[in-house]
Amino acid sequence: MSVSSDGGPGVHPESQGREISAGSITGLRVAITRSADRAGALADALAAAGAEPVLVPLIDFEVADQQLLGAAMARLTAGKYRWLVISSITTVRALKQWCETAGTTLADLIPETTRVATIGPTSVAVLAAEGVAATLAPTDLQSAAGLLTLWPETADGGRALLPQSDLAEATLGDGIRARGWAVDGVTAYRTVDFPAVPDRRLTAVLAHSTRDLARRGGYTQLTPDQAAREISAGLIHAVVLASGSAARRVAATMAPLPPTCWVIAIGPPTRAAAQRLGMNVAATAVHPTPGGIVEALYAAHNNFHTK
Secondary structure (H helix, E strand, C coil), X not given: CECCCCCXXXXXXXXXXXXXXXXXCCCCEEEECCCHHHCHHHHHHHHHCCCEEEECCCXXXXXXXXXXXXXXXXXHHXXXXXXXXXXXXXXXXXXXXXXXXXXXXXXXXXXCCCEEEECCHHHHHHHHHCXXXXXECCCCCCCHHHHHHHXXXXXXXXXXXXXXXXXXXXXXXXXXXXXXXXXXXXXEEEEEECCCCHXXXXXXXXXXCCCCHHHHCCCEECCHHHHHHHHHCCCCCEEEECCHHHHHHHHHHCXXXXXXXXXXXXXXXXXXXXXXXXXXXXXXXXXXCHHHHHHHHHHHHHHHHHC
């Protein structure tokens, strides 16, 4: 596959005519649908593999109703829950931001009688850096579905607290309820189109976070319109979808994607969301990590070259 040399609006001259060799992702320009403050590890992994990351932030996050979230945090501190369920790293950021405003920490809020569950090793590490030990997490299928395969049955109606996005699907809560638990769901944050309203934006910095790319300015950032033009010109070769929300925004701002631009999904739920929107997903990461996404990109590239 060769890169178009037509030029045009938004085209980078240094990318024109670049050849991409079989068996390698060197030279691939890959759009990451995350903002700079959340794209660091993935952008670095792609760059280390020889690709050129391009940031195309599509979604952002805002605080939710702080009184409702605060009431849930008060119940948590009072020992009302046997489980706190963390279904995303963004949830950790939202809870940390609430805690910072309240002058406390998440580790201080969680009583010893409450266990913490999450969706995979990365989330476990993020929580550990905040002083919170997660004792239940899948290692293979790192998703809500994976966590449900481990979730214990109960007959005594124990309660679990499930803070999530306003757009979260009911899969996890319903699955926990089906195993006999009472679940209190609370909106921890709102998913919005990028950029968020500045005074509502989630800005908490996680201890496990990588460097802030926005301050460093290490990678190119494009608007959706600029990215759409580069995709049409053959200058972006793959788009990484990190969530169903990102898939919906790609469909709204960049579709239709040509067959020469591969769609890489971070996991099965995101793949399903993209397919419902009519996208042809070239590969899905086995693990929702930077390394897993790089491996999926290799798989898409090798499949393309062996057809």
